Amino acid sequence: MKSVVLLIGRVRAFVVRDFQLAVSYRLEFFMRMLSILFVTTTLFFISQIFAGTFSTPYEQWRDPFLAWITALPFLNYFMVGFSSLANAIRSEQAQGTLEGVLMTPIGIPTLIISSSAWDFVQASFHSFLYLFFGWAFFGVEYRGSFLLAVLFLLLTTLVLASIGILSASFAMVFKRGDPLGMLVGTGSALFSGVFFPTQLTSQYAGGAFRIVSNLIPTTYGIDGIRRVLIQGQTFAEARRPFITLLIYLAVLLPFSLWVFARSVRRAKREGSLIQY
C-alpha cells in the first residue's frame, strides 16, 4: 500500500512539474488547441468533396470525415505512447536533469511511467478535442460504447509504449533518434489505415503490404476503435483485434523492460547515463 502511495506521489510530481513547465510557455498551449481546430476543419472540407457522390465497399469509410476523426487523434495518442519516454529520456539527458532525478530513490519502472505521464494527460486532452470539435462543429455522431473504445485505446497505447521503451533504450545508449521511431511513426500513418483503408495498399501494391499492415499494432488499435465508434460493435464482435493486441503486449512489455534495464546498466558502466 505504501509503495502504491509512493508511486502515485512520484507520478504526480512529474505531472505537476511538466504542467508547470508547459504553462511557462502559455502561448504554445492555445496555439496547439487552435491547430487541432484547423486540422478538424480541413478534414471536414476535404470530406465534403465526396459528399453525395461517394460510395465504397469499406464499411468504416462510408463517411471519410468520421473515419479520419476517429483515427487521427488516436494515432496521435499511440505515438505519444511510443515516443514520449524516449523523448523524456533524451530531453532529461540533453538538459542534464537526469542526474538529479536518478539520484533520488526512483526505480526504473517508476521513471518510465512518470516521465511519460504528462504527455498522456496532454494527448488525452488533444484527442478529446478532435472528437469534441467533430461533434460540436461538424455534427459527427459516435456509436457504440465509449468505454470499449477507451479499452482499445489503452491496450494499443501500452503496446506502443512497449516499443517506445525499446526506443528509449536505444536513446539511452546511442544518444540519438532511433530507427524504430522513424519506422513506427511513418509506417503507422501509411500502413495502419489512418487516412485510407488498409485493403487498398495490398490491392494496389501486392500482398507484402498487407503483411506489413498486419504487423503494425496501430492497425488493430484503429480498427478496434472504428469497429466500436463507427460500426457500433460489441466486445464479442470486436474481440479479434483485441486479442491480437493482448498477444503483442504479453510479448513486448516484458522484453522491452528487460532491454531498458540492460541499457541503463550499460550506460552506467560507460558513465554516459547523464550525457547526451
Added chain:
Amino acid sequence: MTTAALSIQNVSKTYPVPLAGFRRFFRLKTRAPVVALTSVSFDVREGEIFGLIGRNGAGKTTLAKIIATLVQPTEGSVVVRGSDSVRDEGRVREQVGLSTAEERSFYWRLTVEQNLVFFARLYGLGAAARSRITELLELLELEELRRRRFGELSTGNKQRMAVARALLNSPPVLLLDEPTRSLDPLAAASMRELIGTLARGTRPVTVLLTSHNLAEVEELCDRVAVISRGRIRAIDTPGHLRAAHRQHERIRLALGGLSVERTNALLSKVVEGLETSEHAGMTQACFTRELGDDALDLAMRALVEAGARIVSCETERGTLFDVLETFERETFEAAEARSGV
C-alpha cells in the same frame, strides 16, 4: 569501535570505448579506454568529514558518482551503511545526498520552490515536503529567492540549491563535490559552518567532500585522501599529512636595534638558508629549520644576547598544497620513469 558509514573496497573504473567490439571488427580507429580509478580503498566513519583532494581529472567526481550509484564500478564494491551500491542501489540512494557543481541538473524555468518540491516528492517526502523546504531555504539563505526561477539565480545561489536538494531527505551520508566553488568568501564561510554543524549535530551526517580549496579541506576534514591519476596516494589527518611531507618550516623574524650586517654575522653560524634585509626601519631575517630542532632557540638566544629586540616571529609551515604538489610530482616522475623518458 566506530563503524564505517561508507566502505570503498578495491574500486576500479575504466570507461570503455563505446562500440569497441564493432570498431575492432571493422578495423576502425579506436581510442584507448579511460582508466579513471585504480584499486581505490578506504572507509569513512560515521559522522566523519572526509576530504578527497586531487587535481582535475584525478578521479574525485567519478568516485563520488560511483558512491551515488550514477556510475557503476568496473571492479570492487562500495557499501553505504551496509547496502551495496550495485546490488541495492535504491537503498543507497535513500541514504546518500549528492551535491555537484553541475548547474544543469535543475529545471531552469521552474522556480526555486517548484524545483525542490519536485525532488522532495521523488524522495517520497509527501506532506512534510513544504516544511522541510522552508527549513532548508532558511538554512541556506535562499528564502527570499523562493519564487525566483532557477535560471535567474546567480551561480553561487544555484550551488546552494544543489546543497539544499542533497539535504532534502536528511540523508545520513552527504557527498559534496566542491560545495563552495562559486560562493563569495562570506557565503563560503557560512557553507563551511553548515557542513561542520551537520557533521557534529545530534544525528551526525557523514560527509565526503571534494574540493580544490585546500585551506577549506584542512579546516573542515577529520581525514583527507590524496588522489592522483585514479589512485589513492595517502590517507591521514591533515596535520599528519603535512608533517609527513614537509619536515621543514620557514621562520621570519622582525628585529629592532640590530643592523643587517650584525644579524647576518650572528645567525649565519647557527641557522641554514639565511636571508636578511631591511624593511620599514627594521631588520628582517628569514631562515629554514627542521621541525623540532634547536635552530630557533639558538637564533633567539644569539639575537637577545647581542641586544636585539624581537618585534615579531612568524612561521611558515607546509600546507596540503605542498602535500598535493609532492604527490603529483612523485606520480609524474614515476610515470616518466615507466615510459623511459
